[in-house]
Structures are given as structure tokens and as C-alpha cells.
Amino acid sequence: MAIDLIQSDCIQAMRQLDDNCIDLVLTDPPYNLASFMKNRDTNLNKLRENFFVNAGWDDMDFDDWIQSMDAFFEEAARVAKKGSAMIIFMAIIKVETIIRIAERHGFYYKTTGIWHKTNPMPRNMNLHFVNSTEAWIYFTYKTRTGTFNNNGNLYHDFIETSVTPNSERRFGKHPTQKPEALIQHFVELLTNENECVLDPFMGSGTTGVICKRMNRNFIGIELDENYYHTAVERINES
């Protein structure tokens, strides 16, 4: 099993990967929400010191973000094997935009699903609906079906977990770290042992931890030096 962790801009790093080498792209890119949230008159900054809006990696204006997603899908299409899959987490309001870009690059749209957090932070709970959901979008590449290890069980387009527990944050905090249970769900269903998973927006390395645990090869790319080191330490220790 090979684990390859790269500190770089993901487009630059993906350009170095071979054609047709990836079985699953499982990733959680910036949702382009920070500018939008900053322009709202909220008190979120005060509520949460580790808030993603302040992290600096989601500050692009909309057109630049579209261009960056387009470049990501262009490279993803080159490295994806025929019949491979992609799961991309996204804000619900951006789902259609992502599907349009993905289809331009040959990805076949399958499903938009929901991740529901059972214990979200109860921000402004007496003023409005507390945000407890994110979307995930499922694509296959150049085919209409791919690996789906359901073993005869029915899987809903809905998954529910708690937010990331502190036990998974021992090596450093990331403001949008995904819970391991959520990532494991997709790796188990959509890949087999010894296949190769790519996470080009790796953050604290959750996808890598799961791939190591489940005997999948893994390529993880992260731009930020601190998050990269968190991921390296976390994956090494897992």
C-alpha cells in the first residue's frame, strides 16, 4: 500500500500524476462561502475562534472560484480511470454549478446526497434554522456505473453522523475537518482494497487516515503548510 502526501497547490501537483491512475477522487474543496459570510452581518466570528471564514483559504470571488474548480475538474478527468468515481462535498447552494463544470469534463452525474450532523453548533438557534447539512455529489467517469459495494443492502442518499469528535483532532484542529465515519462510508462503498484514492484538498488528512486503515493507496495534496503537517502526523500515527 502506498501513501503519497504532497504539500502544493493541487492543480500543480495533479499535473505531475499519471493519466488514468485514480479509482476514486474523494474531496472537500473550498465552498466559496467565506466572502458571502463576511458580507453578512453575523456574530459568527465571536462565536467560533476556529471559524473557516477566517482561515483564508476560501476567499476567492465567485468567478475565480469557478475557474479554480474548472482547472480541478480538468486535471481530475485526466487522472481518473474510466469507470472510477468522485465524491465531492459542497455547499447546497453551489451544487448545480459544480455539476455543470463536472459534466463539461466528462463526469457522469449520479447523485446529490446530504450529510446531516446530529449535533451541530446551535448558532443563533433562537433566530433561525440551525445549519446542520452539507451536500455531497457523486459522479462516475466515462461510464454510468462503477464500483458499488452495497452487498445487497439499500443505501440512502443521506448519511448522518456527529460532527468530528475531539478524539480525531489530536494532531491539530482544522475548521472543516470531516468525521472519519463519513469518509469511511464512501471509501468502503466505492473502492476495493489496493485501489487508489486521491484527495486534492486534503486538509487534516481524514481521507488518508481511512485509506490507510482500509488498505487503499492514497494520494493527498494540501496547500497550507500547517494543515499538511497535521495530516502527515495524523496519517503516520493512524
Ligand SMILES: C[S@@+](CC[C@H](N)C(=O)[O-])C[C@H]1O[C@@H](n2cnc3c(N)ncnc32)[C@H](O)[C@@H]1O
Ligand atoms: C474544506 S477543507 C478540507 C478538510 C478535510 N476534508 C479534512 O477532513 O480535514 C479544504 C482544504 O483545501 C485546502 N486548499 C485550498 N485551496 C487549495 C489548493 N489550491 N490546493 C490544495 N489545497 C487547497 C485548504 O487549505 C483546506 O485545508
